Amino acid sequence: MSGFLFYKNKQDTSIGFAVNKLKLSNRNSILRIKKKMQCLVQENDSLADVFYQVKDIDEQIFGVILEIFIKEKVQGCIGYLSDYENQKIQEQYILQKGENILEDDNKQQFYDFKNNIKQITNVLKKIKDHGFNKLDYSNEEYEESTQNLIKGIKYDRLIIEFLKFLVHLTSIDKTFLQCGSNSLHILVQMKVDLRNNNFENIQIQNTSLVEANFARCNLSGSQFNNVNISGINLNGAILLNCKWKNLKIHELNKVNGHTNYVYSVCFSPNGNILASSSRDNSIRLWDVKTGQSKGKLDCHSNGINSVCFSLDGNTLACGSGDKSIHLWNVKTKKKIVQFAGHLDTVNSVCFSPDGKRLASGSNDKSIRLWDVKTRQQKSVLDGHTSHVLSVCFSPDGTTLASGSSDNSISLWDVQTGQQKATFDSHKDWVMSVCFSPDGNTLASASYDKSILLWDVKTGQQKAKLDGHTSDVYQVCFSSDGNTLASGSSDKSIRLWDVKTGQYKTKKNGHTSFISSVCFSIDGNTLASASQDKSIILWDVKTGQQNQKLYGHTSTVYSVCFSPDGTTLASGSDDHSIRLWDVKTGQQTAILDGHSGTIYQVCYSIDGNKLASASQDKSIILWDVKTGQQNKKLDGHTSTVYSVSFSHDGTKLASGSYDKSIILWDVKTGQQNKKLYGHTSTVYSVCFSPDGNTLASGSNDKSIRLWDVKTGQQKAKLDGNTSYVYSVSFSPDGNKLASGSYNNSICIWDVNTGQQKAKLDGHSNCINQVCFSPDGNTLASGSSDQSIRLWDVKDFQSSDKNYKDILPLPFANSITTQFFLVYPIVATLVISQYISFEAQSTIIFKGEFINHQGKDLCYLFKNRGAYFLESSLNISQNSINV
Secondary structure (H helix, E strand, O other), X not given: OHHHOOOOOHHHHXXXXXXXXXXXXXXXXXXXXXXXXXXXXXXXXXXXXXHXXXXXXXXXXXXXXXXXXXXXXXXXXXXXXXXXXXXXHHHHHHHHHHHHOOOOOOOOOOHHHHHHHHHHHHHHHHHXXXXXXXXXXXXXXXXXXXXXXXXXXXXXXXXXXXXXXXXXXOOOOHHHHHHHHHHHHHHHHOOOOOOOOEOOOOEEEEEEOOOOEOOOOEOOOOEEEEEEOOOOEOOOOEEXXXXXXXXXXHHXXXXXXXXXXXXXXXXXXXXXXXXXXXXXOEEEEEEOOOOOEEEEEEOXXXXXXXXXXXXXXXXXXXXXXXXXXXXXXXXXXXXXXXXXXXOOOEEEEEEOOOOOEEEEEEOOOEEEXXXXXXXXXXXXXXXXXXXXXXXXXXXXXXXXXXEEOOOOEEEEEOOOOOEEEEEOOOOOOEEEEEEOOOOOEEEEXXXXXXXXXXXXXXOOEEEEEOOOOOOEEEEEEOOOOOEEEEEEOOOEEEXXXXXXOOEEEEEEOOOOOEEEEEEOOOOOEEEEEEOOOEEXXXXXXXXXXXXXXXXXXXXXXXXXXXXXXXXXXXXXXXXXXXXXXXXXXXXXXXXXXXOOOEEEEEEOOOOOEEEEEEOOOEEEXXXXXXXXXXXXXXXXXXXXXXXXEOOOOOEEEEEEOOOOEEEEEXXXXXXXXXXXXXXXXXXXXXXXXXXXXXXXXXOOOOEEEEEOOOOOEEEEEOOOOOOEEEEEEOOOOOEEEEEEOOOOEEEEEOOOOOEEEXXXXXXXXXXXXXXXXXXXXXXXXXXXXXXXXXXXXXXXXXXXXXXXXXXXXXXXXXXXXXXXXXOOOEXXXXXXXXXXXXXXXXXXXXXXXXXOOOEOHHHHHHOOOEEHHHHHHHHHHHHHO
């Protein structure tokens, strides 16, 4: 019983008694007891309390210990730190470091150092046997524990440094791999700034790093295994000789290809192929495992509303807005036959379980049954008084259910064509009906935002599932009948527990309404289709997407830093202004008042006022502290796209669709001057720091500089290839940034008028750019619904790139070489949906494999990563020539 001696309370005694009683009768009993004991350890020795034991440690010691470990090639850190002889080596190392390590006062020789080492050793011993070093704290079942831990440590600076120490420890001692992995997960959850850090050789396993920001980090030699990297930012990072395996990334499950709304998705019976239909008049076939396209079927002329596989998977049926139904041979991708008979749009098609019949529902209010073999119409089922939106066979094929815009559901006898029952409880259109696998329950989805479960035999309503905040378009049962999936115009997918009627989880990923959901046969995968033109494949068991939505609900047109740099304001097409905490990326306030799109927001230099320009032709001055309106400025005759305060806060400039620029007196709200010169819409205006010059960007593709006192044009900067939506002076007045319709940002030298750099990364037009007060960061807002922060402190000219600085022949000092020259990359991305970032990431001899065995190098290339192998081949060929 010596293994249980470390317990010091009554609970421990009871466990010891339990062990005696069981006498270790079998292995399973022992494992259960150990698990209970582990829980007791976690309860009796709070992880937060363990971490708090490092609060009095000199944080510099963490770095010193790591240096010693690396120098001495330590593998077992606890044993090394506990050894008396090794302590002498540590003391000698401190002596050599001298002034840089110990405190400057009396240093107390080695007393503080020895105590620090002792404390750290004790903490490591406790963590080593703790669940924190055994369990995956990113797992959903430990989410509450993780959040409690984060609250418990309260963002303490020393604890944060200790967590980083534990992350680095994974590169030295394999005993602490899970502990270090959990530490990195917690740092990511706490949104600790991890940018520009050196994480060489770290080994991370069994965790989630969703939305981790590793911009410009050195991750060379790192090993990731079973890690979720969805939405991480690797912009400008260095990844040399990395081995990342069994990766999970949700973006790989998002299938893009259609050029318009996706109306329907359906799995083949073997689960290997997904068919999708779209308003773009095409059907696409996808390989479920790889996400790659297997074929495209074109024929219909008015959108394809529904697709359905036959039971053997060889035939695909589709119904269209052109009133016709087509059957396709899946293998040859050739059309077999066209069924004609409906007088209006065909909304839904469904094969009977035996594959002999096909049912179709139409806007002509009828349901038609077709004989697949003879290709003839067998019967017409009439009874609905409006459009038939959905049809579904029961599992035994004897009954057909239909949902209609007459708000009713009907059950039909397939053999006789007679109506068996009608269910009337929905208050709006019934968009989808679906039988459970056993045929006893029918689910229906409606525009009334509800889902109803019906007892097929009695016709009674069994349950009402409420939760969606908008129209529900489709429902689908899992293969075991225990789970129901639903898709809605509230952009969410919900999974419901059929027995309890409670929803299990909510999945957000699409940026528009979900028109279709479908389970794979094995129930492990859920496919969803959306108006955003995409299809997402979800891992039902483990593929949870982050449920935290950061951002506006529509296009972001404008961003602006507060004078102290701690807050970012943004304006959007959703008519709202939002205030953000720059450090954490969290939203802190919403200002509502405009009745149209907000195209720009701008802080006064004292930070007390915020000006906003809107599609409603007005400018509003806001009191930042109270969030209330101060003044409303009217004068432009059309949309106001831009506003800018002068440095002294006495003037405000505005640019408009009416081609004019107005200078306003902030105190009185009256107009001072009106400037004319642009030949088209003025999208942006900005005062220079001294207030003497005003810059403006226009739809005429030019940037103009104006003399504020005289109102005369001073210069015209040409070179943009598209509309200039935004301009911003750096605080020193020497640089001017411009955002354009062509998705790029340009930085100009104001004195020479020359373009100095071009920033790429956004996937849609740049609506706003803004320098931070210290001039080191540039913020940009885009129609891709994201806000990006760029580090522009030491940017290089755009004519320099990595090919130019590659050493020839290839040198061992490659890491040093690449830390010397950085491209400008987005170091923080605030977005409504997560996005994997790898702009200007440097990769050499790396392995990046997902959990399906798929090589992700193509994904890195697609996101702008730079593979050194390519450059080396070019360089070597040049030498050989």
